[in-house]
Amino acid sequence: MRRANVQLKADRRSEILAAAQACFARSGFHQTSMQEICTEAGMSPGNLYRYFPSKEAIIAGIAERDRADAAQQFADLDRAGNFFEGLALLAQHHLVEQSAEEVSLCAEIMTESRRNPAVARIYQDIESDMRTRFIASLRRAAERGEVRRDLDFDGAVTVLFALADGLSWRRAVEPSFNADAVLPLLLGMVEHLLTKPAFVNNKTGEP
Numbered sequence: 102m103r104r105a106n107v108q109l110k111a112d113r114r115s116e117i118l119a120a121a122q123a124c125f126a127r128s129g130f131h132q133t134s135m136q137e138i139c140t141e142a143g144m145s146p147g148n149l150y151r152y153f154p155s156k157e158a159i160i161a162g163i164a165e166r167d168r169a170d171a172a173q174q175f176a177d178l179d180r181a182g183n184f185f186e187g188l189a190l191l192a193q194h195h196l197v198e199q200s201a202e203e204v205s206l207c208a209e210i211m212t213e214s215r216r217n218p219a220v221a222r223i224y225q226d227i228e229s230d231m232r233t234r235f236i237a238s239l240r241r242a243a244e245r246g247e248v249r250r251d252l253d254f255d256g257a258v259t260v261l262f263a264l265a266d267g268l269s270w271r272r273a274v275e276p277s278f279n280a281d282a283v284l285p286l287l288l289g290m291v292e293h294l295l296t297k298p299a300f301v302n303n304k305t306g307e308p
Contacts, residue, residue, distance in 0.1 A: 114152055117142050118166060121159045126205035130156065130213045130220075157219040160210060164227045171227075175234045184242035189288055196268050196287075197280045208273035211266070232258055239295070248295040257295060264291070 120142035124133040135156065139149050153159045174191055181187025214224040235258045242248045264287060271278045 110152075113144075114162065115166075117144075117149060117152055118159065118162050121153075121156075122163060122206050123202060125209050126202040130160075130209055130217075157217070157223070160213075160220055161223050163206070163210075164223050168227050168230060171231060172234070175238060178238055179241060184238070184245070184247040185288070185292055188291070192265070192284060192288060196265060196272075197284060199269075201272075201276075204269055204272045207269055211270075228262075232262070235261070242295075249298075252295060260294060261291060 117138065121133075121138045124137050124141050127133075128137070133156070135146060135149065138156075138159070139146050142149065153162060174194070178184070178187035178191055181190070210220065210224060214221040232255075236254045239248060239252065239254050239257065243250045243252060243254075268280055268283070268287065272280055
């Protein structure tokens with residue numbers, strides 16, 4: 102019975118997070134009320150508040166759910182036969198296969214993080230975790246000779262995140278944007294960044 106109760110609570114949390122995700126993506130963080138989330142989830146306010154006391158707590162729950170998914174995806178990246186093959190699968194999932202609702206939610210969280218300190222802390226925490234995992238994967242790829250050993254790993258991840266954020270944002274604001282069509286171009290740019298010698302400034306001789 103105790104195990105069944107734990108599973109029931111986990112299921113209810115998942116249902117609330119899914120309901121909140123749909124509401125945030127549809128109406129935005131500020132425009133969505135806790136009552137709307139209750140209606141979407143099919144539960145009373147009192148029951149919902151037992152799981153999540155605020156919208157920020159719901160965002161934190163969504164972030165933790167996505168962090169667990171990302172950890173599994175990075176493990177799959179490291180198990181891939183080649184770093185770039187694994188990266189292509191990761192990019193296909195996040196930049197092409199994610200639903201319009203998921204893309205809209207990401208854009209909403211990024212926007213809200215600029216004006217809401219609680220959401221900003223959540224966003225920065227998961228961003229830091231993803232950065233650490235990505236740098237570790239790049240270092241292992243360098244040890245295997247798949248990317249440059251002299252790579253600025255932190256700088257490279259900053260560029261990769263900026264490219265991914267740009268494509269995700271484009272999907273959010275331009276419904277006709279074809280991410281699948283531009284993904285090969287993006288992956289080609291990334292492979293060049295990670296494998297070719299760094300650009301050298303002819304005037305200073307510095308990278």
